[in-house]
Structure formats: C-alpha cells, structure tokens
Amino acid sequence: MRFHQLIEVGLLLLLLLAIIYIWQQYKTIKKLNKLRKDSRRIKERYMEFIELLPLTVIELGPEGKITFLNSVGYDMLEITNYDIEQGVLLNEMILKDQQQQFTEDFLYVLEGGLNKGQEYVLRSKSGVRYSIIIYFSRIINNRVTEGVRGVILDVSSIKELERKSFQVVIDTEERERKRFSEDLHDGLGPMLSTIKLYINQMNKSIVSDKERMELLDFTNDLIDEAINSTRTIANNILPSSIGDNGLWSAITAFCNNIEQTGTIRFVLVNNTDLHFSKNVENSIYRIIIELVNNTIKHAQAEQINISFELENETVKIEYSDDGVGINYELGKGLGLKNIKNRCKSLNGQYRIYNEDGMRFELIIPIVEIIE
Template sequence: MKQYFVHIIHIIYCALWCLVLALPARAQHVVDDRRLPDSLQRVLAKAGPLKDQTEALFGLSDYYSTRDTTKALDYARQALDRSKQDAYLSAIAHFYLAGVYFEFNPDRSQEEYLYAEKQLAKFPQPEALVYRSRAWNNYGALEQRRDNTRGYIDILINKALPLAQQAGDSTRVALNYHNIGLVLLNMGDYGRALQYFPRAIAIMEANTTVYADLADAYVLSARASLLQGKSAMAKPLLDKARKVLTPNPDSPYWPLYYAVEGAYYRAVGDRAKAHQSLAQGLILADRMQDRFEKRSLLYEQFNLYKDEKNYTAARNLLQQGLALEASFPLSKNKRQWLYDLAETEKQAGNMEAAFTWMRQYALLSDSIHANQTNTEIARLEAQFRTTEKEKQILTLEHEKKIDARDRKFQVLLLLSVIAGLLLIASLAVMRLRYRQRMAARREEEHQAELEKKNYAALMDGQEQERQRMARDLHDGLGCQLSAVKLNLSRINAESAREAQSLQLVTDQLDQSIRELRWISRNMMPESLLTLGLTDALKDLCGSVMSAQLRVVYNAYHIDAALPLSTQTMIYRMIQEIISNAVKHAGASVILLQCSQEEDRFFITVEDNGKGFDPATVQSGGIGLKNIRNRVEYFKGSLVIESSPEGTIINIELNVASAT
C-alpha cells in the first residue's frame, strides 16, 4: 500500500503547477484617499446640481465598498433614488450598486453590471464608454472567481479594452493592460504577463497624477519576475511600489506588497526578512479584513516554513488556508491546499495523515473532472440539438424557397416592367425639363444681348448728341461770342467811365466764353478725340485741381487702340466719380490710378472726403447708378469701401466684351 501511495504522489506532483492565487481586478485609486469621504460629504451638504450630488454619492459608495458594505449599499441606493429622472445617471448608479454586491452577492453584482452596460450603450459620450469598459471588466473578474479565467481574459481583450481605447482614456487602457497581465499571471503564463505589465506601467508613469494602481502593477510585475526565476528584476519594482504607497500607510495595496516582498526575500535566501515582511502583511490583512491577500500571505509563509523543514508550522498554515478557502469558489486552489497538506504530512513522516489528505484531493479532483465532463457533455448535447434543429429549419426553408422562387420571379418581372416604364417616363420628363431650361437660358441671353445693344445704342446716341452740341456750342455760339468781343475791343471809349464800363462788359464776355468752352469740353473733351484716354484723363485731373484740391494721377499700360466708345465710357465713369468726390465728399486729395492687363481694365479712385453710405446712395443717386450700368455693360465688378475717413472705389472692366 505504501508503494501505491508513493506512486500516486509522484504522478500528482508531476501534473501540478505552481499555485498562483487569483487576484481581483481593481479600479483606479488615488494613493492617499483618507480625506476623500470628508470632501464628498461637503459636496452633499451643498444644494448643488443633481450631477454633482449623485457623483458624490457614487464616490462614497465606491470608497466604502471595500470597507463598510452597509454604508456603501446605503449610498448606492440614495444615488439610485435621486437619479430616477435622469437615464444616464441612473445607469451609472446601477454600476456602483453592482460594485457593492461584488463581494457578498456575485450573481446580483453581475446582473447589475449587465444592466448598467446595456443602459450606458445608449449614450455616445466618452465617459459612458469608460463606465461600460469598467462594467465588463468587473463582470469578467467575477467570472474568474467562478473558475472561468479564460472567459475573463476574453472579456478583457474583446470588450473592456476596445471600449477604453474608443473612449480615448489612456489610464483606463493601462488598467486593462494591468488586468490582462494579472489574468495571465494567474494562468501561469508569466512571460506574456510580463509583456502586459510594462505597457500598463509606461502609461501610468506618464500620467501627471500618481495612482495606487501603479504600485499594484509594480508589485504584480515583481511577482511574475519571481515566478520566472528572475529575482534581480523584482527588487527595483518593489522599491518603486514602496515609494508610491509610503504616503498612505492605510492603503489596501500593502498586504499584496508584503506578500511579494516576502517571496522575494525567500527567493534570495534572506529568510529573516521574509518572515518579517509576511508577518507585517498578515497584520495588515487581518486589520483590513482582506481575506484574499491573507490567503496569499499564508501560502507564502507556508513555502517559507517548508524550506526551513518546519513541517508543523507549515501544516498549521496550510490548515488555516484551507479553512479560509471555504469562502472562495475556486476549487482548483482548494485542491492545491489539499495536495500541499498531503506532501507536508508525507515529509513529516505522517503517512496516514498524508493518505487522508491525498484521498480528499483525489475526490475533489474527480469532482472537478466530473463537473467539467458533465459541462462538456451538456455543451455537446446542446450543440447536437441545435444542429438537428438547424437541419429541420434548413429543410423547411429549402421547400419554402422552391415554392417562393416562381412567385419571386413573377414579382421581379412585374417590378422590372414597372421600373422600365418609370425610367422611360423619368428620362422623358428630364429631357423636357432640360429643353425648357435651355430655352429659358437662350431667352435670358437674348434679352441680355438686346439690353446690351440697347444700352450701347443709347450711350452712342448720347455721345453723338454731346459731340453735336459741343461742336455747335464751340463752332457756333463760341465764334459769335468771340466776334462780339472783337468788335467791342475796336470801340474807343471817349471817357474813363466809358472805358471802365466797356472793360467790364469785355470781362463778362471772356467769362462766358470760358464757361462755354468748359461745357463744350465736358460734353466731349477734345483731347479724348485727338490724344486718347490717357491724356484726356490727365487733362480732366488738371482741370479740377485748385489750391484746395490736389489730384494725383497714374496710368499704366493703357492700350491706345481701345475703341473710342470704350474710352468714352471709361472717361465718363471717372469723370462722375471725381465730380462726386469734389461736390459731395469735400475731398482735398484724390488719387486716380488706371491700368490695363490684356482685356482687363482696372480703375482705382481714392479720396479723403467725408464718405457716404453706398446702400442709401444706390437707390437714389443717378450718378452712381450710371456708373453701375456702365460696369455691368462691360461685365465687370464694382467695389466701394467708404467711411468717415474717405472712400475707395475699385472697378474692374472686361473691355473685350464691349468690342
């Protein structure tokens, strides 16, 4: 019997993997949160907005969820009651209610997380995405506690992490990397765990705010390094974790820290420091009522006593751990405790006790295997039934398809005919509308051409009439007045009084002749006919200059071959603008610049007058209206900028359109 027992022990020893106790995934926490309840209570004391009040209740519920379940539940229910009228806040309230039930009612907790996630999915804001990521994370953590570790890592990778990335929350992404590393650590995949912990650490270290989760990542990364046999990598990580946690001696992360620190000292052979670290961790775990970390600390201490061959102390620690295991659902861990008890009793020479523990281990292993087998059989049966139903459904669907195929063909044929008729009708309507649009466009172009021709004829008629009147005034009346002046000059006055009277009449006659010549030149400037537009504009500027008015004129690249009608219309526009600046604006300086680039003619007139409102002048001013008509005739543009400091007029003409 002894040989059979030893054989069983050997087989089981080869099959077992090193125990890694499953750790719960934590939310983001500040290093020192001892003042948090007071600050949140002050928010509640103020009659602030509903969002501020409910967020304070959320914070209090989250704070007490690991310290005082009664208080945490009370705050969560208050938040749920206050947020009834706000669907978004109500969904978040269910999230925090799930957090309260996390430890003592996992089924209710998972229900609340799923409900909160479903309600939050209706809201697109990043905060809602973050809460959904947290809900899936915590739901998966409970699945891990149900011994469904692979289900948890699937949720992390396919649900929690993508939602955090979609929200653009780098801290939440880091926490998901942290939790993925934690699950891989629990699964014994230390190499891959050490790929995810550094990702989380890099993001958290770059954050301006230092969270206690960074210490947690350091400690777990150190644990993975120890389990890989890389003790030298663990110590710097533990030192960084201690630096983060030191400001808060009551941090719930200390027990885990001491558990890993004790494992480190055991790995490097410093058993005294290992005992000291583990004892400190157990004191804190008992004070914080942290059963989870206490279990981890007990197992590390058991390994330490086993190394020292103190089997009595090792057995006592294993029995404490086994008793503590009754409050956890992970049967695999319980199986490990039983196996270690059997091994410890064997090493102590208590073969009967070792056999008793090994029998319990074997029974539990058979039970686990049976449960897994039953689960697999149930899954296969469900899959078989689903396959049979799918076959029946496919058969019925095939028959329905055969019956419906003819009807579908007839319907498609009818729809095709209707679609063809509609297409033909649509094309006919579109063609008719196109013809109507083209006819309307041709009519508009014809009317515009007629208006242009009429306007050109009107302008030509006006200019011809002005030329005729100018010639009549100059050649007729002007000559007569000159003859009268000549005759008057031949009269000899007999007395000084008569000579004075005669001189007065002669002066008045000279004034009349000059006025007549000015009118004649304005009606048709002789320089425009003889010298061209450039010189005609120069004469125009010179004629209006006086002691009170200075006119600056510049001309560039003006084509002397422009048609006379075009030159005349440009001259009239500038004449009107200068006249307005002198008569109405009271300008003392006028700047005129004309230039030409191929078929584009540019006019800029700037004065320092008192300005005007183009909108009011447009409706009643004949001069400005004439200018606009001429600009439109040339298919050009007119821009007026006027203020009390002066006026700037920019005109661009297409002189090719007038030819």
C-alpha cells in the first residue's frame, strides 16, 4: 500500500514539474514572440523613417555589393531589386579615377576605421552624374562584421551653386575691369588729349608769350582735373566736376577749356531743368566727352553743337559737328563701344548720322533718369 502511494506521489511530482516546465516554456515563447513582434515593429518604423529621409540610405556587404537601398537610392542609382539580387558593386558606379580611393575608404571602414564623409562623383545606371558625400559605419552582428551601412548625400545642387557663385564673382570682376577700362578711356583719355592739344599749341611759333602763359594755365587746370578724375576712378565715384557743380556745368567747363585752345568752337544749349541721378549724369557726361574727343581727334571740325531738350516725356540730347563725318573703321574701337554701352545702360535710343559732318542723337525716357 505504501509503495503505491509513493508511486502516486512521484507521478504527481513529475506532473507538477512538467507543468512548471511547460509554463516556463510558454512564458519564454511568449517573450520571444513579443521580442519578434517588437523587433518587427522597430524594423517597420526604421523602414518608414528611412523612406522619409531625402537622402540615400545604403548597405553594402563585405565584398562591396549593394544589399539594401531606400526608395531615394533606387531613384538616384536607377537600379531595381532584381539588379541587387544579381549583384551590384557600388564601386563600379563611382567615377573611374576615384574607384581606387573608394575601395581604400570602404576597406578602412570595414576594418573599423572612422569615416568622416568622403566626396565622390557617382554615375547612375543611365549615366547621370551626381556629386556625392558618403558616410559609412560598420554593420556588426554577434561580433562579426557583415558589411557597412551609411548615407549618400547628393550635393550636386550645392556644387552647381558654388560653380555659379564662382562664375558670378568672375563676371563681376570682369565687369569691374571693363568699367575701369571705360572710365580710364572716357575720363582720362579726353583730358590727356586736350593737354596734348594745349602743349602742341604752345610749341607753335605764332603763339604769343601771353597766349602761351594762358595755355599753360589751362594745361595746369586740366592736369588738376585729370588728377581728380584719377581719384574718382580709384574711389568709383562721379567725376569731381559733376559732383561739385552738376552735369551741365561740368559739360560747359569741359568745353570751355577746349575752346580756349582756339582750335574749335562750341555752341551749347540746355532747355531742361531736370535733376538727373548721379549715375545718369556720369554716363551722359562720359558720352559727351567721348564724342568731343572723337571729333577733335578725327573729324577736322571747326564747331561742335550740344543741346539738351525736353520732348514728349523724354530728354533728347543732340551732338553734332561740321567735320568729315565718322570713319566706321575707327568707330569699331573702344570709344564707340563705350558710347553704345552707356546708351543702353540709360535705356535710351540712339542714332548716329553722317550728314554734313556727324550728328548723334540720344533719346532717354524721363522716368528712367530723374532722381
């Protein structure tokens, strides 16, 4: 009887142990299922997150083949899941002369090196080029390196912006050089020509001592004006005579200085009372003195006529001489180009006539030039 009781007790204990084991296994399986579920949820959230990123997320195996891409990466590289299954080496999509450097950088990261971002040029499957920066880190699972994971930043637009910014700097420098050249030609050029004219007059034997002294005084005044204009060009401001007295007074003073040589006469008429902006005054002044300079040099003229008139909401500027007219071969030089460029900057319409000498006409809308 006692033996049977012992057997029953033993069986009960075994049953209890089995129940405890099964319960523990159940709890373990439940935990594992929860971990799997949590892991799946984390992976899903990870995938959702990387799909929201505006950059390429990529994984490479230890041999450098692409094992994972987000949708941005598929679009950039223009490859499919089938391509990845067949095996795509990222190195082969890097510009040929950068492939060796990429391989060295990849192996360095694979061995535990720190990647701080490397620049490459990548070509998509169809040949589109991208300037990129790659950031990689190792993928380690159970202390085994399984590859690298990272992001690819497309910096093509930044590089293009840098290129355009650099081009803007170059264009700006070129415009400044051109402006400097024009200012030297239009500002100092006519003054130096007039100084030379005075000196030639002084060297003539028919000039009296009194006239020679007057010419010397005029030359000295012009040299002072040339010095001031040099300062003006250096400081990128208006000619001093304009800044001090206004446009018409500056034109009158300039013409009077030349008229003192006795080589040419001026008839000046101003029927406007408008105040132009400083930049407009500077441009008109440069146009006038360049025209005068061309007449003195080439036209063999005896008289120059300059007039400012108001006409139908425009300012009409007329310049004429009684010389031999324009030699268009000479007109291809910097002087005529500068005149044309300055007319365009004023949004003006200009015409040049060869009839009984030369006549130049410039019409500028008032709205473009008044202060």
